Amino acid sequence: MSKNIENIPSTFAQSKTLYLRLLTYVKPYWKVFTIAIIAMVVLAATQPAMPALLKPLLDGSFVDKDPEMISLVPILLILLAAIQGTSTYISTVALAWVSNKVVMDIRNEMFLRLLSLPSSYYDNQVSGKLMSKITYDVSQVATAATHVLVVLVRDTLAVIGLLGWMLWINWKLTMTTLIILPLIALVVWIISQRLRNLSRAQQNAMGDMTHSLEETISANKVVKVFRGEQYESQRFASIANWLRRYQMKFISTSSANAPVVQLITASALAFIIYIASLQSLEGQLTVGEFISFITAMAMLFSPIKRLTGLNEHIQRGLAAAESIFALIDQPPEKNEGKKSIEQVQGKLHFDNVSLDYGLSKNLALKQLTLTINPGETVALVGASGSGKTTLVNLLPRFYQPTEGRILLDGINIQDLSLAALRENIALVSQEVVLFNGTVAENIAYGGMNKASEADIVAAAEAAHAMEFIKTMPQGLQTKIGEKGVRLSGGQRQRLAIARALLKNAKILIMDEATSALDTQAEQHVKAAVEVLRQGRTSIVIAHRLSTIENADRIIVLEAGQILETGTHTELLATSGKYAQLYRAQFSEST
Numbered sequence: 001m002s003k004n005i006e007n008i009p010s011t012f013a014q015s016k017t018l019y020l021r022l023l024t025y026v027k028p029y030w031k032v033f034t035i036a037i038i039a040m041v042v043l044a045a046t047q048p049a050m051p052a053l054l055k056p057l058l059d060g061s062f063v064d065k066d067p068e069m070i071s072l073v074p075i076l077l078i079l080l081a082a083i084q085g086t087s088t089y090i091s092t093v094a095l096a097w098v099s100n101k102v103v104m105d106i107r108n109e110m111f112l113r114l115l116s117l118p119s120s121y122y123d124n125q126v127s128g129k130l131m132s133k134i135t136y137d138v139s140q141v142a143t144a145a146t147h148v149l150v151v152l153v154r155d156t157l158a159v160i161g162l163l164g165w166m167l168w169i170n171w172k173l174t175m176t177t178l179i180i181l182p183l184i185a186l187v188v189w190i191i192s193q194r195l196r197n198l199s200r201a202q203q204n205a206m207g208d209m210t211h212s213l214e215e216t217i218s219a220n221k222v223v224k225v226f227r228g229e230q231y232e233s234q235r236f237a238s239i240a241n242w243l244r245r246y247q248m249k250f251i252s253t254s255s256a257n258a259p260v261v262q263l264i265t266a267s268a269l270a271f272i273i274y275i276a277s278l279q280s281l282e283g284q285l286t287v288g289e290f291i292s293f294i295t296a297m298a299m300l301f302s303p304i305k306r307l308t309g310l311n312e313h314i315q316r317g318l319a320a321a322e323s324i325f326a327l328i329d330q331p332p333e334k335n336e337g338k339k340s341i342e343q344v345q346g347k348l349h350f351d352n353v354s355l356d357y358g359l360s361k362n363l364a365l366k367q368l369t370l371t372i373n374p375g376e377t378v379a380l381v382g383a384s385g386s387g388k389t390t391l392v393n394l395l396p397r398f399y400q401p402t403e404g405r406i407l408l409d410g411i412n413i414q415d416l417s418l419a420a421l422r423e424n425i426a427l428v429s430q431e432v433v434l435f436n437g438t439v440a441e442n443i444a445y446g447g448m449n450k451a452s453e454a455d456i457v458a459a460a461e462a463a464h465a466m467e468f469i470k471t472m473p474q475g476l477q478t479k480i481g482e483k484g485v486r487l488s489g490g491q492r493q494r495l496a497i498a499r500a501l502l503k504n505a506k507i508l509i510m511d512e513a514t515s516a517l518d519t520q521a522e523q524h525v526k527a528a529v530e531v532l533r534q535g536r537t538s539i540v541i542a543h544r545l546s547t548i549e550n551a552d553r554i555i556v557l558e559a560g561q562i563l564e565t566g567t568h569t570e571l572l573a574t575s576g577k578y579a580q581l582y583r584a585q586f587s588e589s590t
Contacts, residue, residue: 018321019321026146029101029102032094035090036090039087039094040153042087048161048165050080050295053076054288099143099145100142102145102146106141110133111134118334128207128215129204131207132206133207133323137320137323138320140317140319141317143317144314145317148310155302155303156303159300159304170285170293173293191257195253195312202243202246203323205242209239212235216232257312272297334397335417336414341416344409344424345409346374347374348370348371348507348539352368355399355402365387365390366561368560372537372539375536375537376552377533378552379541379548379551381542381554382556382557382563386557395539396421396425397418397421408507426505426508426509427510434483434484435483439472440456443460456502459498462498462501462531463531480495497528498528510539551568556581563577564577
């Protein structure tokens with residue numbers, strides 16, 4: 001118990017810090033937000049006016065029979081309703097505008113952070129949970145950042161105004177009313193901690209659900225062929241059930257908040273009515289004053305209920321804020337280099353490079369030294385896990401070497417800005433990445449989006465892609481579907497090669513582009529690759545050894561180290577590891 005008490009100040013400080021940080025997203029829109037606050041203040045100011053009008057209505061009209069009060073009070077009631085309706089409309093629209101702006105800004109900031117995060121971050125994350133942060137968590141934060149604050153201002157002022165009127169009428173009865181406030185505060189504090197924990201659990205379950213959906217949708221063919229429908233449905237049902245359970249726990253906990261408060265309030269109200277009845281018998285309270293007091297007290301229920309209900313939104317929002325800011329605060333890719341390089345020759349030197357992923361006791365690369373001359377084509381060969389992909393991933397700085405350095409034309413690539421370095425690198429992978437856009441948009445992607453149609457056509461011609469592009473309904477403007485689903489494997493590869501050709505980078509990284517293609521598609525892609533390699537420094541990850549026989553040099557990797565190096569003919573003559581791999585593949589194909 002003592003430990004929990006000691007944690008209260010730190011928890012409060014953390015919540016305060018989170019909430020103040022949320023409010024910084026509201027700051028740019030303070031003018032519209034101020035309008036919403038002013039409208040709320042006006043609405044709150046009119047709350048005590050209703051019970052205040054009841055006193056002259058009853059005492060003046062029904063008791064004293066005052067004709068002036070009989071005609072004036074109804075007019076004032078209509079005017080009061082008009083003011084309340086107008087202020088409610090203005091505050092609702094202004095608040096919704098600010099809230100949607102905040103959601104948009106936070107989502108944009110999160111997306112920009114995702115674009116700048118290192119590859120190592122994605123290696124340890126589930127994409128479905130990242131998507132849930134941007135879609136689900138942000139909506140929870142927006143309520144905490146805007147709605148909660150406005151309701152806090154409006155209903156606090158309303159409570160103050162109503163209590164002020166009640167004190168004016170009868171301070172003894174009002175003091176009795178104030179007894180309920182400490183009890184309400186205690187209930188709110190007890191429930192708040194459980195609500196925060198349940199919100200975190202809900203967010204995690206929502207992330208798991210999004211991940212399950214994403215996997216099933218993207219792998220729908222594998223699921224069907226391997227009869228995984230039952231397994232996937234059971235997995236999804238389990239996640240959905242956990243989400244339902246957390247939601248029900250949250251609802252049951254938050255729902256218990258208001259009834260307990262109402263029970264305490266109703267008990268106080270019954271006691272007050274009893275005291276007021278005694279005062280009325282002694283002539284200390286008129287009928288109008290009694291009805292006005294009871295009305296004001298009854299009107300206290302709604303703002304007090306909303307104020308106590310704010311805790312649910314605050315805890316849900318703060319739990320979401322923790323998740324969101326954990327992403328936003330992730331350190332971006334290391335980009336301390338300031339140098340740029342204009343006339344790239346393409347000479348690469350890996351100087352005593354080591355890399356440790358931290359996943360096992362063995363290094364992914366071990367003190368590897370390698371020089372690649374301008375215009376040279378070097379093929380990397382080796383078993384799975386030998387370090388081929390790791391080596392090429394260091395060049396665009398997707399990962400940082402644990403030891404050693406990599407030089408481009410004699411310049412340490414760490415001294416180059418990421419933009420300057422990657423501007424001179426093109427990538428063609430075995431798993432082609434295409435986007436749900438047109439053929440032209442996929443060739444002239446990213447920084448090449450202003451390329452002319454003539455340049456796009458020239459790149460597509462060189463990549464042997466125009467022959468199938470011309471047969472498409474809209475040619476270059478044909479939509480290819482998500483991940484290029486409407487294209488064959490060979491067509492997707494040729495679009496990727498056209499993209500690399502259009503970039504015209506001096507350094508080319510290729511993950512064997514023909515290993516999964518049929519013979520006809522392979523011939524087209526091979527011809528496109530030969531065009532692409534001309535005049536460029538090329539590093540090829542080779543899976544099918546017959547495709548790299550013409551490489552200038554072949555590097556055989558094993559356990560993160562260079563085992564053999566030489567041309568195809570030289571390596572076969574040595575009867576080493578490469579010769580074993582080549583003969584094994586040749587015998588398999590035969």
